[in-house]
Amino acid sequence: MDINLYDTKRRAKRPFEPIDPNHVKIYACGPTVYDRVHIGNGLSAVVFDVLVRVLRACFPKVTYIRNITDIDDKINNRARELNVPIQTLAQECTDALQEDYAALGILPPDVEPKATEHIDEIIVMISSLIRQEHAYEADGHVLFYVPSDPEYGSLTNKSLDELLDGARVEVAPYKKDPKDFVLWKPSTPDLPGWDSPWGRGRPGWHIECSAMIRTHLGAEIDIHGGGTDLAFPHHENEMAQSGCFHKNHDYVRYWMHNGMLNLGSAKMSKSLGNIQTIHELLQDHAGETLRYAILSGHYRQSLRWDDELIDQSERSLTSLYQALRNSEKLCTTDGEDVSTNASHNQFPSEVIGPLMDDLNTPRALAGMHELALRLNLATTSGAARELRDQMLKGGSLLGLLTRDVDAFFTQDATLDPEDIRRLIAERAAAKAKKHYDHADAIRADLLSNGIAIEDTRDGTIWKVVKSQ
RNA sequence: GGCUGGGUGGCAGAGUGGUCAUGCUGCAGACUGCAACUUUGUUUACGCCGGUUCGAUUCCGACCCCAGCCUCCA
Structure with missing residues (x-):
C-alpha cells in the first residue's frame, strides 16, 4: 500500500517516496502568537496531526516539527495595546495555544521551535545569501533580491510580470526590485532586537522557517505543510531563500x-x-466534536463552518460511541476465546486506506461508520471484539474515540448517578408490576433533568441528553 | 486582470465512464408495554450548453456562478 499525496508545486497527486524511508521529516507552519488561536488554525494543526499519525503507522521513524512565530510586528503592537512585555504576551499565547490544540486531540510535535530561539541560524543564512548576491543591505534592512532567483514563482505558478501588475503593496524606496522582501529589519530601542552584522534588528517573517527547518531537519525534507493562504508569498519566499541557500529548490x-x-x-x-x-x-x-467537524471535509477543500456542521458532527460522533457502548456487554461475555485474528495489530483498511490516499478523511469517517454498522450487527463476542478493536485502531489514526465510552454518555449529568440508579431500579420494579404509568413518570422526570433512558436486553442504561 | 480550487440528493460531504458513498435530518416498517437505542426501506442528486462514447455526474470545449491567493493571515 502506497501513500499518495497532493503536491502543490507539481499540482498533482503522486506516490509518497521519502528521502529516507527509515526517517520521514515533516515541517508545518504554526501560527503567530499574539492572541487566542481560531478554529482555522486548529484545522491546519488537526490535518497535519492526522498526516503524522498515518506516516507513523507506515514508517519506523517520523520527525514532525511545527514552529511558533513569536517575533512579529503584530505581537509588538498587541503587547503595546495591552501594555504587557512582548515576551510575556508571546508566552501566554503559546501556553493557550498548546491547551487549545490539546483539547482538539492534537498530539504535540516532536519539536515546537520558536523563531526567537534561532536568531543565530537566521543570521548565518542571511549572511550567506548576501555573499551569494541573492540579498543586499539597504537602509538598515536586508532584502532578498528576487530577480536573482530564476526559480522564483515556481511554487505557486506565478510569473514575475503578473506579480508586478497585481502589486497592491507600497514599494519601499530602498528596494532594488518591487518584489524584494525583507530578511532583516532594524529595531528601534523599544522593540525586540538582536545584534547583527547589519545593526540591531529583527528577522523578517519568512526566514525563520528556512532557519528552523535547516536546524531541526537538515537541508532536505519530505513534507512542508501549511494553510493555502501561506503558499504565496510566505512559502514562495521561503523556497527562494532556502533554495538559493542550499542551491536546491527541491529541498521540500x-x-x-x-x-x-x-x-x-x-x-x-x-x-x-x-x-x-x-x-x-x-x-x-x-x-x-470540533475535530470530527474538521475531518468531515477533505483538507484541501474549503469547509463551511457553522452551527449546523457542529451539530451534525456531534450526532455522527455519538453514533460511533453508541456502537461501542451497545457492544460492551457482548464483548465482555466470555465466548470462543479465539486468539484474535492476524489482523489484530493492523489498522482497518476502511480507515487507513482512504487516509493513505491524500488524507481522505470523509471516506475514512465513512469507513468508521461501516465498522460501527457491522459492530451493531455482530452477534458473537469474537466478532464484536474484533470490530471494536478495529474501530479504536481507526480512531487512533483520526484522533477520535479517545474518551472513555461510558463517560462520553454520562459525564456532566445534572443528577447524582446514585440517584439515577435508584430511580431506574424503582422504574424497573414498576415495570415488573406493569405499573407503566409510574414507570413512564419516572422516565419523564429523568428526561426533564436531561437524563434519557435506554432499555436494553441487558438492563436499563442512561445517558445525558446532548445539545438542546 | 493573472493564478489556484470548487459548483453533487433537505443539509454536510466523498467518489466513479455503465453497480451502495457516508453522516445528519424528514417519512415509513421491524424491534419495544410505550419510548430510547439499534436496524430496514425511502424522496427524477450530480450548475448550464455543446462534443466524444453503445453509455457521462465522471473525459473534452464554451458559458454562468462561488471561494482562495496576488498585502498580514492556518
Missing part, C-alpha cells in the same frame, strides 16, 4: 496546503474579524 519534496474555513461565505480570518476561537467553541462543544 511535497508541499501540502490545507483549505480555509469559511464563516458565512467568507474565509475566516483575523483581519476580517470573522473568527471563532477554539477557546470559545470549547465552552459549548467537546474538542472531539
Whole structure:
C-alpha cells in the first residue's frame, strides 16, 4: 500500500517516496502568537496531526516539527495595546495555544521551535545569501533580491510580470526590485532586537522557517505543510531563500496546503474579524466534536463552518460511541476465546486506506461508520471484539474515540448517578408490576433533568441528553 | 486582470465512464408495554450548453456562478 499525496508545486497527486524511508521529516507552519488561536488554525494543526499519525503507522521513524512565530510586528503592537512585555504576551499565547490544540486531540510535535530561539541560524543564512548576491543591505534592512532567483514563482505558478501588475503593496524606496522582501529589519530601542552584522534588528517573517527547518531537519525534507493562504508569498519566499541557500529548490519534496474555513461565505480570518476561537467553541462543544467537524471535509477543500456542521458532527460522533457502548456487554461475555485474528495489530483498511490516499478523511469517517454498522450487527463476542478493536485502531489514526465510552454518555449529568440508579431500579420494579404509568413518570422526570433512558436486553442504561 | 480550487440528493460531504458513498435530518416498517437505542426501506442528486462514447455526474470545449491567493493571515 502506497501513500499518495497532493503536491502543490507539481499540482498533482503522486506516490509518497521519502528521502529516507527509515526517517520521514515533516515541517508545518504554526501560527503567530499574539492572541487566542481560531478554529482555522486548529484545522491546519488537526490535518497535519492526522498526516503524522498515518506516516507513523507506515514508517519506523517520523520527525514532525511545527514552529511558533513569536517575533512579529503584530505581537509588538498587541503587547503595546495591552501594555504587557512582548515576551510575556508571546508566552501566554503559546501556553493557550498548546491547551487549545490539546483539547482538539492534537498530539504535540516532536519539536515546537520558536523563531526567537534561532536568531543565530537566521543570521548565518542571511549572511550567506548576501555573499551569494541573492540579498543586499539597504537602509538598515536586508532584502532578498528576487530577480536573482530564476526559480522564483515556481511554487505557486506565478510569473514575475503578473506579480508586478497585481502589486497592491507600497514599494519601499530602498528596494532594488518591487518584489524584494525583507530578511532583516532594524529595531528601534523599544522593540525586540538582536545584534547583527547589519545593526540591531529583527528577522523578517519568512526566514525563520528556512532557519528552523535547516536546524531541526537538515537541508532536505519530505513534507512542508501549511494553510493555502501561506503558499504565496510566505512559502514562495521561503523556497527562494532556502533554495538559493542550499542551491536546491527541491529541498521540500511535497508541499501540502490545507483549505480555509469559511464563516458565512467568507474565509475566516483575523483581519476580517470573522473568527471563532477554539477557546470559545470549547465552552459549548467537546474538542472531539470540533475535530470530527474538521475531518468531515477533505483538507484541501474549503469547509463551511457553522452551527449546523457542529451539530451534525456531534450526532455522527455519538453514533460511533453508541456502537461501542451497545457492544460492551457482548464483548465482555466470555465466548470462543479465539486468539484474535492476524489482523489484530493492523489498522482497518476502511480507515487507513482512504487516509493513505491524500488524507481522505470523509471516506475514512465513512469507513468508521461501516465498522460501527457491522459492530451493531455482530452477534458473537469474537466478532464484536474484533470490530471494536478495529474501530479504536481507526480512531487512533483520526484522533477520535479517545474518551472513555461510558463517560462520553454520562459525564456532566445534572443528577447524582446514585440517584439515577435508584430511580431506574424503582422504574424497573414498576415495570415488573406493569405499573407503566409510574414507570413512564419516572422516565419523564429523568428526561426533564436531561437524563434519557435506554432499555436494553441487558438492563436499563442512561445517558445525558446532548445539545438542546 | 493573472493564478489556484470548487459548483453533487433537505443539509454536510466523498467518489466513479455503465453497480451502495457516508453522516445528519424528514417519512415509513421491524424491534419495544410505550419510548430510547439499534436496524430496514425511502424522496427524477450530480450548475448550464455543446462534443466524444453503445453509455457521462465522471473525459473534452464554451458559458454562468462561488471561494482562495496576488498585502498580514492556518
